[in-house]
Amino acid sequence: MSKDFVGFESIGAGFSEPVADAQMVFRRILDASAHPGRIVTIPADILPDSDAGLSCAATTLALTLLDLDTPVWLDANLPQASDFFRFHCGTPLVDSPCNSRFAFITDLRQLPALTEFDMGTPDFPERSTTLVIEVPDLVDGPGLQLRGPGIRKVSYLRIGGISADFWRQRADIAPLFPLGIDLIFTCGQRLAAIPRTTVVEI
Amino acid sequence: MTAGYNFAYLDEQTKRMIRRAILKAVAIPGYQVPFGSREMPLPYGWGTGGIQVTASIIGSDDVLKVIDQGADDTTNAISIRRFFAKTAGVATTTRTADATIIQTRHRIPETPLRAGQIVVFQVPIPEPLRWLEPRESETRQMHAYADYAIMHVKLYEDIARYGHIATTYDYPVIVNERYLMRPSPIPKFDNPKLDMNPALMLFGAGREKRIYAVPPYTIVKSLDFEDHPFSIETWDTSCALCGATNAFLDEVITDDHGGKMFVCSDSDHCAERKEKAA
Amino acid sequence: MAYVAVKGGEKAIDAAHRLLAKERRGDPAVPELSLDQISQQLSLSVDRVMTEGSIYDRELAALAIKQARGDLVEAIFLLRAYRATLPRLAESKPIETNRMRARRRISAIFKDVPGGQVLGGTFDYTHRLLDFTLAAPSVFPDAEIAEPSDTMPPHVLAILGDEGLIQPERRDENLQNPPDLTREPLEFPAARATRLQNLARGDEGFLLSLGYSTQRGYGRNHPFAGEIRIGEVEVVIEPEELGFPVVIGEITVTECETVNQFSGSKSEPAQFTRGYGLTFGEAERKAMAMALVDRALRATELGEDVSAPAQDEEFVLYHSDNVEASGFVQHLKLPHYVDFQSELNIVRKIRGDEQVADEALAEGILA
Numbered sequence: 001m002s003k004d005f006v007g008f009e010s011i012g013a014g015f016s017e018p019v020a021d022a023q024m025v026f027r028r029i030l031d032a033s034a035h036p037g038r039i040v041t042i043p044a045d046i047l048p049d050s051d052a053g054l055s056c057a058a059t060t061l062a063l064t065l066l067d068l069d070t071p072v073w074l075d076a077n078l079p080q081a082s083d084f085f086r087f088h089c090g091t092p093l094v095d096s097p098c099n100s101r102f103a104f105i106t107d108l109r110q111l112p113a114l115t116e117f118d119m120g121t122p123d124f125p126e127r128s129t130t131l132v133i134e135v136p137d138l139v140d141g142p143g144l145q146l147r148g149p150g151i152r153k154v155s156y157l158r159i160g161g162i163s164a165d166f167w168r169q170r171a172d173i174a175p176l177f178p179l180g181i182d183l184i185f186t187c188g189q190r191l192a193a194i195p196r197t198t199v200v201e202i
Numbered sequence: 203m204t205a206g207y208n209f210a211y212l213d214e215q216t217k218r219m220i221r222r223a224i225l226k227a228v229a230i231p232g233y234q235v236p237f238g239s240r241e242m243p244l245p246y247g248w249g250t251g252g253i254q255v256t257a258s259i260i261g262s263d264d265v266l267k268v269i270d271q272g273a274d275d276t277t278n279a280i281s282i283r284r285f286f287a288k289t290a291g292v293a294t295t296t297r298t299a300d301a302t303i304i305q306t307r308h309r310i311p312e313t314p315l316r317a318g319q320i321v322v323f324q325v326p327i328p329e330p331l332r333w334l335e336p337r338e339s340e341t342r343q344m345h346a347y348a349d350y351a352i353m354h355v356k357l358y359e360d361i362a363r364y365g366h367i368a369t370t371y372d373y374p375v376i377v378n379e380r381y382l383m384r385p386s387p388i389p390k391f392d393n394p395k396l397d398m399n400p401a402l403m404l405f406g407a408g409r410e411k412r413i414y415a416v417p418p419y420t421i422v423k424s425l426d427f428e429d430h431p432f433s434i435e436t437w438d439t440s441c442a443l444c445g446a447t448n449a450f451l452d453e454v455i456t457d458d459h460g461g462k463m464f465v466c467s468d469s470d471h472c473a474e475r476k477e478k479a480a
Numbered sequence: 481m482a483y484v485a486v487k488g489g490e491k492a493i494d495a496a497h498r499l500l501a502k503e504r505r506g507d508p509a510v511p512e513l514s515l516d517q518i519s520q521q522l523s524l525s526v527d528r529v530m531t532e533g534s535i536y537d538r539e540l541a542a543l544a545i546k547q548a549r550g551d552l553v554e555a556i557f558l559l560r561a562y563r564a565t566l567p568r569l570a571e572s573k574p575i576e577t578n579r580m581r582a583r584r585r586i587s588a589i590f591k592d593v594p595g596g597q598v599l600g601g602t603f604d605y606t607h608r609l610l611d612f613t614l615a616a617p618s619v620f621p622d623a624e625i626a627e628p629s630d631t632m633p634p635h636v637l638a639i640l641g642d643e644g645l646i647q648p649e650r651r652d653e654n655l656q657n658p659p660d661l662t663r664e665p666l667e668f669p670a671a672r673a674t675r676l677q678n679l680a681r682g683d684e685g686f687l688l689s690l691g692y693s694t695q696r697g698y699g700r701n702h703p704f705a706g707e708i709r710i711g712e713v714e715v716v717i718e719p720e721e722l723g724f725p726v727v728i729g730e731i732t733v734t735e736c737e738t739v740n741q742f743s744g745s746k747s748e749p750a751q752f753t754r755g756y757g758l759t760f761g762e763a764e765r766k767a768m769a770m771a772l773v774d775r776a777l778r779a780t781e782l783g784e785d786v787s788a789p790a791q792d793e794e795f796v797l798y799h800s801d802n803v804e805a806s807g808f809v810q811h812l813k814l815p816h817y818v819d820f821q822s823e824l825n826i827v828r829k830i831r832g833d834e835q836v837a838d839e840a841l842a843e844g845i846l847a
Contacts, residue, residue, distance in 0.1 A: 019209045023261040026221050030259065033228045034402045034417045065225075067218050101222075122346035126226035126235045149231050149378050149420040152400075178346075178380065182229045195229035197378060207565060216564075236665040241560040246804045247811030271818045277489045278814050308818045326811070337794050339668045364830055370822035389822040409804045411665035435825050452821055467818050 013050055014088045015063055021046045025064040029184070032193040037146040037155035039138055042189045052084035053077075057186035058104060058132050059084075066091045066102060073100035073129075077107040097129065106134045108161050114169045117181050125178035136161045138187040148198040157192055159185055167200055174199070210257040210290040216240055220258040220413070224404060227415035232377025233345070234328050234412040242408065249282055250408030252305050252324035259320060259404075260286065260303060265293045267301035272309035272450065272467035279307070296470050308371075310392040312449050312471040315401035317418060323386040325407035328414065330374045330384040350382045353425065361430055370435070376423045377416055385422075391434045391450045396422040441466045444475035504549050518542035527732075527761025528552055532802065533559030534662065534681055535566075536731050536760050553683075557803045564662070570717045573725065577735050577758075580632050582711035587636040589704050589739055595633030600710060602764075636707040637737050637754065646739065646752040670793055675777050676770075680758060682800030684766040690790040691772030699776045699788030702741035703755065710734045710762050734759045736767035740775050742782065753782060 015021035028040040042057050050059050066072060066089035073094050074081050081104065085091045094100050097116045105111055111133075120128035135141075137160030144167075146155045173180060180196025194200065208214065216238075223237040242250040260266065266286055270279040274296040282305060283294050295301050298313040307324040315321065331341045334352045344350065353374060360368045373390035377383045385396055386405060396403065396416060403416040416422055426432035440447045442463040449471060451464040466472035505512065519526055519542040529541040533556045541559060548554035584600025587593050601623075640646040658673045661681070666674070679687060694701055712732055718725045736757040744750035755775030757767035776790035789795055799805060 019214060020262065022214065022217070023209075023259075027259065027261060030221075030224065030228070030402075033225055065218060065222055067215055069219065070222070123342050124236075125230055125233060126223070128226075130225070150228075150417040152398075152419045178230050178233060180229075182225075197229065197231065211565075213565065213567070236667070238663045238665060240564040240662075241557075241803060242564070243561045245557065245810060246807030247809075248807060248814065250807075271815050275489050276815055277493060280489045280493060307814075308816070326808070338798075339794065365833060366829075368826060368830075370826050371819040387816075387819050389818055391822070409808055435822055450818065450821075452817055453824065467821075 013047070015046055015060070017046070018063075021060070022064045025060045029061060029064065029191065029193070032184070032191055033150075033182075033195055035150045035155070036148065036194050036198040037144070037151065037157040037192060039157075039190050039192045042191065044189055050084070051080065053080045053106070054084075054104065055134055055186045056189045057191040058134055061132060061184065061186065061191065062089055062102075062104075068092065070101040071099055073097045073103040075103075075105050075107050075110055077110070078104060100129050101127075102130050102132060104132045104134070108133070108135070108163075111166070114166075114173055114181055119173065119176065119179040119181060122179065125180070128179070128181060130182045130184060132184045132186060133162075135159050135185050135187050138185060138190045138192060142202060145201040146194065146198050147201075150195075151198070157194075159192075164202060167202055170200065207289060209262075210260050210286065211243075212240065212254065212257045216254075217258045220254055223413045224255065224258065224415065227404070227413050228402070228417050230381075231417055231420050232375075232381030232383040232414060234407075234414045236411055237413050239408045239411040244281070244285070246409035247326060248278060249305070249307060249324040251406030251410075251413070252307070252322045252408075253282060253285065253406075254408055255322045255404050255406035255413060256286065256303060256305050257290075259322075260290055260292060262290070262292060264302045265295050265300055267295050267298060267304045267470075268306075269304070269309060269311070269468075269470075270307040271452075272311070273469040275469060297474075298470055308387050308389075309450070309467060310388055310395045312446075312466070312468040313474075315395075315399055317400040319401040321401055321403045323388075323403065323405045325384070325386045325405050325410070325412070327372075328384055328405065328407040328410050328412040330382045345381065348380060348382075350376075353382060357425060358427070361427070366430060367426070367432075373432075374425050376425065378420050379423075382425075383414065383416075383422075389435060389450055390424065390432075393422075393424045393432070394434065398422075437464060439464050441472060441475075444472045444479065446472065446475060504547070513546055515539055515542040515546065518545055524762060525550075525552055525555075527759070527763050528684060528766070529555045529559060530761055531759040531763055531766065532556045532681055532683065533563065535559050535563050553802045553806050557806065560803050570719060572728075573716045573718060575713045575715060575731075575733065577709065577713055577733065578632060578635055578638075580709055580711040580713045580733070580735070582632055582709045584710040585632075585707070586709075587705070587707045589706055590636065590639075593633070593636050593639075593707075632709075632711075635737065637739060640706075640739065640752060644751070647742075647754060649754065649756075666797055668794055669780070670797060672774075672778070672781075675793065675797060676756065676758075676774060678797045678800055679770045679773055682770070683802035683805070684763070684769065686800050686802070686805075687769040687773050688765060690776070690796065691769035693788065694772050694776050694790045699779065699791040701753075701755075701772075701775050703738040703772055703775065704740070705768065706737045706739040706754075708734070708736045708764060708767070710764070732761050734761065734763050734767045736764070736771045738768075738771040738775060753778070 025042055028042060032038055032040045042060050044056055047056055047060055052059050068090040070091055071094045072085055072091045082093055097103055097112050098118050103117060117129035120126060139158060141158040141160030144157045146157060177196060182196055183194040185192045219238055223235045227235045242253055244250055268279045268283040270276040286292055287294055298311040303320050305322040329341050331344055331353060334356055335341050357367050371389045372384050372387040373393055375383050375385055375393060385393060398419050400418050402418050405414045424432040437451050441449060441451060443465050446466055450467045452467045453462055454465055455462050519538045525545055526538050526541045529544055529552055530536055544555035544558040547558060582598060585598040637646055641648060652671055652673060655671055655673060659671060661677050712730045714727045715729050715731055716725045716727050738755040740753045740755060742751060742753040755771035757770030759767045773790055777793050777796060779786050779791040786792060
């Protein structure tokens with residue numbers, strides 16, 4: 001199926017075992033979030049055929065966590081994903097990053113400033129955007145040292161395609177905690193999380 | 203499994219809502235995330251928050267342990283364990299070391315927890331400031347600005363009045379140097395186990411509709427003062443069954459002439475020690 | 481050894497369930513109740529269970545009452561737990577109570593009203609004398625039932641509204657959709673729609689006492705029973721794929737609108753204000769109590785002092801739900817011996833410290 005073709009076929013398939021698959025994917029996302037920097041792998045066979053324009057990890061995350069209560073922002077690079085999100089998750093798609101609960105990024109050059117997303121409020125810091133960023137590499141790339149909750153001393157992660165400016169932006173909003181943006185990086189079947197509490201050093 | 207109900211009872215949309223709340227709870231350690239708690243077939247106050255959290259995380263390959271007061275054989279622990287055996291068909295165990303998920307009311311097991319385990323606490327009142335300020339609108343502001351002065355004043359008044367802090371269970375802690383948190387009504391004996399624990403700890407309050415978390419390896423500090431450091435309960439005696447001296451002991455009345463003995467509250471830990479000794 | 485007693489937990493639970501089933505049935509020589517009998521002859525119990533259980537289904541409510549041995553709060557809990565597992569298929573349009581086919585309709589603020597006063601079947605003017613003829617199978621008198629009018633006249637309060645004497649009910653501009661407490665937790669300040677949903681699900685006894693307290697001066701708001709109507713209304717949905725409304729059934733509701741004196745404030749002119757109560761089935765006492773409490777909770781919005789319990793929204797909304805309250809009060813039956821052990825230790829420690837101090841003091845005096 002051509003990536004340029006936007007039509008009914010772009011909806012693709014969902015989970016083959018919706019209850020068990022969603023539970024398994026959730027536990028891996030939870031494992032990754034509770035251990036920032038840890039790479040978890042989503043088995044490819046739970047998603048027989050999807051052409052949402054997203055990786056296996058990002059697609060299964062969407063099927064696991066999104067529904068009509070989670071407004072989603074998609075970057076301009078993701079036209080075929082919108083049908084998938086609407087059909088499989090029933091999510092409302094929003095035009096403005098700051099109105100989204102989840103945002104999916106595939107074009108790193110067009111990534112909006114972090115402050116354009118919803119960072120929550122002091123009363124309700126959880127009402128914030130979770131950013132799902134598709135990266136070209138989760139094995140090779142600039143090395144990061146991570147510290148904070150979920151990490152015994154320090155953990156190391158290599159993420160390709162993310163600019164130093166991105167990490168500077170993130171460091172700039174860190175003092176606003178409990179406000180913040182939680183990050184999930186996906187690449188193929190792999191997924192890693194960097195929640196707002198993690199201190200990142202390049 | 204029970205016909206007519208979904209795996210682990212909750213419908214998938216409810217699980218998604220709870221799963222999203224759990225992820226935010228992990229991202230903001232100690233902060234109470236409001237969630238759309240559902241009526242469960244067990245009464246509010248009897249573990250509905252813990253049950254909803256467990257139902258949202260559990261899978262068919264999990265091994266579940268349920269304890270109340272540290273014991274696997276207390277009636278409510280049995281009832282909740284059966285609920286999951288019936289609705290999710292999962293394996294259950296009484297052995298702490300064998301469990302992947304441990305749902306608990308009022309204790310943290312004595313056996314050290316390991317990485318990869320998840321402890322689910324049943325929480326009656328999640329708000330640590332509630333006895334001092336009954337209004338949610340007020341306490342929410344206090345958390346927003348980390349204004350915990352009233353709690354420090356309360357503890358200080360305890361010291362002025364009794365010579366020491368008079369809170370013995372549900373002893374307040376600060377999580378990751380930011381949020382004041384109720385650890386649920388565990389005895390303060392268990393508070394040190396919260397600090398830098400390798401297991402993930404999730405807290406569910408069904409009636410009050412809040413979920414919060416302590417991720418693994420997170421700094422959890424029990425409130426105290428420099429001249430009145432935090433301390434835990436000690437006993438002058440040992441467990442009458444296994445001889446343990448460093449476990450939380452329950453006083454058991456043995457007759458109506460004032461006879462009593464002390465035994466481990468953690469029934470699995472006690473049985474294992476006896477087995478090893480035999 | 482006494483400690484071993486708790487080991488029998490699993491067997492004890494099974495035995496308790498069997499015993500409960502036996503006690504529920506009572507003497508097997510007495511004929512068993514049918515759901516129809518409960519639905520028909522204990523219909524007001526059914527109405528209360530449907531209202532506070534938040535499902536309109538007479539048969540399920542009757543089943544819950546039978547299973548709960550007549551304990552209505554337990555029956556409400558059964559219905560709520562069942563409700564939580566049901567899929568949401570559609571959202572109805574607001575019911576039109578001005579198009580109700582009313583079996584009862586009274587107003588206390590005018591001697592007569594367009595459409596007339598319709599007394600309906602009510603306890604109101606019965607003399608509460610035990611009717612011993614009911615102890616035996618009764619022969620009931622044949623009542624003449626007038627056909628309810630298909631064209632119900634407008635609400636009595638609309639007459640006041642035409643003269644601008646009563647505050648109009650306004651749509652809350654901040655709300656896109658009515659909030660749903662069964663899916664989202666309470667947040668403060670709560671919208672009036674949220675408060676009304678909470679009160680509709682709230683415990684009748686709790687609302688009755690709170691409403692009563694406002695009449696005795698704890699947040700007095702000078703109520704009049706503007707109109708009470710009981711009857712049938714249509715439930716309408718408008719599926720997006722159809723694009724036109726469809727009637728899916730009819731339900732019985734009780735509606736109470738109170739008219740409350742109000743002398744005006746900085747933001748509002750002197751005019752009458754409203755309290756509103758609505759329940760499933762026939763539940764006039766609940767609907768009236770709800771209207772009183774609704775009006776009391778509007779204190780802030782109307783610039784009144786908030787000084788009484790019924791005006792305090794956190795107090796009222798957090799404590800109105802009998803499923804939550806019943807569970808938490810009764811959870812005290814669960815073992816708490818670990819926490820109690822910690823308390824025992826500290827009380828002994830404090831007493832020990834005092835004894836040491838007393839002895840030191842006594843030695844000091846003697847020395």
